[in-house]
Amino acid sequence: MEPRDENLYSRSVPGEQAVVSLPAADSSADSANRESLAIAPYQNSSPFWQVPPEKGTYTDAPYGALELQLLERQVQAACEYLSSRGYEAERHELLYRLYTHVLPAMREYEQLRHELEPQRAELERHMMQLRQELRQTEERFFQKLSEARLPLPVQEPAEKKRKKATPEPLQASPELAEQALRSAFARPEEICGEQGIAPPYSYKQDIPTQLTTLLMEFFAPLTAGVLLGVNIGVITGFLKLDDLLNLRNLLVVAFAAGVGYIVEKLGGHIYYNLSSSYAQALEKRDASDSVKPIPLLQRWFPVVFLSPLALLIGVSMVMVDALGLQMLHEEALRKLQLEGVETGRGLFPFWVYLAVGAIVSLPYLVYKAVRGWREAEIRQREAHIEYLMWQHIEERRKEPAVQEAFVLGNRAASLRMEIETVQAKLEDLKARLDAARTQAIGLHKQFQDYFQSLLESIRGEQTSQLGFAGASGGYRQESFGQRLKRWLFGR
Structure with a gap:
């Protein structure tokens, strides 16, 4: 053991x-x-x-x-x-x-x-x-912000799904001081009210108005362009009245409508840009010595060359619509006569077709020209309001309390x-x-x-x-x- x-x-x-x-x-x-x-x-x-x-x-x-x-x-x-x-x-x-x-x-x-x-x-x-x-x-x-009487910027409301979330506290920074300076400035409506003018339309534009504008920008040239393209096809002989009534040659009809839409859209852009150029050329410049002038292009070029060209495009579109409508009307009367139907009325005077063509094509061109002029004026008012805000901020920057606030923010x-x-x-x-x-x-x-x-x-x-x-x-x-x-x- x-x-x-x-x-x-x-x-x-x-x-x-x-x-x-x-x-x-x-x-x-x-x-x-x-x-x-x-x-x-x-x-x-x-x-x-x-x-x-x-x-x-x-x-x-x-x-x-x-x-x-x-x-x-x-x-x-x-x-x-x-x-x-x-x-x-x-x-x-x-x-x-x-x-x-x-x-x-x-x-x-x-x-x-x-x-x-x-x-x-x-x-x-x-x-x-x-x-x-x-x-x-x-x-x-x-x-220091309180001493300078600068209000704190209001935070944007949270999304619906995050309404219950706790808002983040504001942090001292130079960006916050800059936002406070901008918040202390008057609203665009107040500035325009002081000047006795209407506020810029862009500040009042809501979502339904913007949606309506987008739809008009698409359907207005589409309607006028389809009719313009069909009239071009009728004048050139690619389309007949029977093709439109019996839905034949749909490929040719679609091609003609697409060409007409593009031509109408380009014409609208030409009138819009030309109107904007006119509005900028007529702007009142500050002639004081303290302001350095912005270099400009020669103003005679859009007046001498582009204006007659735009007028020629508009007249041509109206003439094409008038002539195409007259040919379609004439073909329709001839078809009724062959069928033995008494119309009792012949062709209208050509000025009637011109009026119908103007009603079809000119509204979109005039709308684009007016919008180009109006938007130039709106941008000018917005730029002037921004300039007044910049002046206000620069004047407030000189205050000792504001300067100390920026130093503390940095x-x-x-x-x-x-x-x-x-x-x-x-x-x-x-x-x-x-x-x-x-x-x-x-x-x-x-x-x-x-x-x-x-x-x-x-x-x-x-x-x-x-x-x-x-x-x-x-x-x-x-x-x-x-x-x-x-x-x-x-x-």
């Missing part, structure tokens, strides 16, 4: 001292001569992390020095026992894994904490100072950028610490798995031997795992 190890069975350590009352590694030459890789815990850590937490408590403690010291002492005690039992290969493998993989990683993490924790504390103090200064700067900024924007920089540095420090901590925990877990597998393998071998000896001796021996745990932890 194997003799009992009295030292192993007689060792008893209270549970509350189990963490600090581990056996010294003095029986092994390697353990005695080996220099410990343990490092002292970071001195500025919270006292909460200096003691082991209660069993079953989830914590995210600064993994490192305490675990390193505890693990090293446990492994040295285990190696002492393995050496006494003849497991030299297992002891060397255990020490190799401990001092080659686990302890260097844990020591590296703790050294990194010694290096980065002071930097983190300094950055956090700097961050607190920056935020306090930013808070004071924003208070002074809004105070300072607040600079502080926010500096806070973002410090925050990025803190995130980088945290990422480095997390990476080192994750590596240390992973290697520690791998070592624990190996240690447990080693215990299991030796336990199975010792259990078979102890069981056989107990059966022959008449009493039951403890297993190897129970003996090792009681010897290591005093249980």
Whole structure:
């Protein structure tokens, strides 16, 4: 029967001292001569992390020095026992894994904490100072806006799906001061009322009006262009009255309608741009010496060349419509005569067809010309209102309170950028610490798995031997795992 190890069975350590009352590694030459890789815990850590937490408590403690010291002492005690039992290969493998993989990683993490924790504390103090200064700067900024009697700009209403969302607070910035200056300016209606003129129509334009304008821009030239294209086809002989009545040669009809639409649309654009050029040419310029004049093109060119050309295009479109309608009317009368139907009336005078052609083609051309003139006037009024606003802002900029508000806004924007920089540095420090901590925990877990597998393998071998000896001796021996745990932890 194997003799009992009295030292192993007689060792008893209270549970509350189990963490600090581990056996010294003095029986092994390697353990005695080996220099410990343990490092002292970071001195500025919270006292909460200096003691082991209660069993079953989830914590995210600064993994490192305490675990390193505890693990090293446990492994040295285990190696002492393995050496006494003849497991030299297992002891060397255990020490190799401990001092080659686990302890260097844990020591590296703790050294990194010694290096980065002071930097983190300094950055956090700097961050607190920056935020306090930013808070004071924003208070002074809004105070200066109040002294300058500048209203805060009204935030746009949130979308329907986000009505319950909390609006973001206004932040001091030069852009906010600029918006406040613009908000303090009069509305376009008030400026036009002071001048005794109508406000620009674009400020009053709503969605239904814009939609109606878009539809008219499409259907008006389409209707006039289709009739113009059909008349062109009738005059050139590509289309007959029977083709239109019996829906024959639809491809030719569609082609003629497309050509007419394009011609009508181009004619409208010509009248629109020509009218805008006339309106700009008749603008009243500021002849004072303080204003540098804007260079202009020669004004005789649109009057001498473009105006007769546009007039020729309009007259040609009316003539084509009149002639095409007359030919269609004549063909219709001839067809009725062949069928024996008495009409009692012949062709109308040509001026009647001219009037009908003018009613078909001229309204769209006149509409585009009037719109070109009107929009030029609207843009001029809008530009004048913007100029008055610019003058108002420049005059208000000279006030001391407004200048101080802009200075404070720039300072607040600079502080926010500096806070973002410090925050990025803190995130980088945290990422480095997390990476080192994750590596240390992973290697520690791998070592624990190996240690447990080693215990299991030796336990199975010792259990078979102890069981056989107990059966022959008449009493039951403890297993190897129970003996090792009681010897290591005093249980």
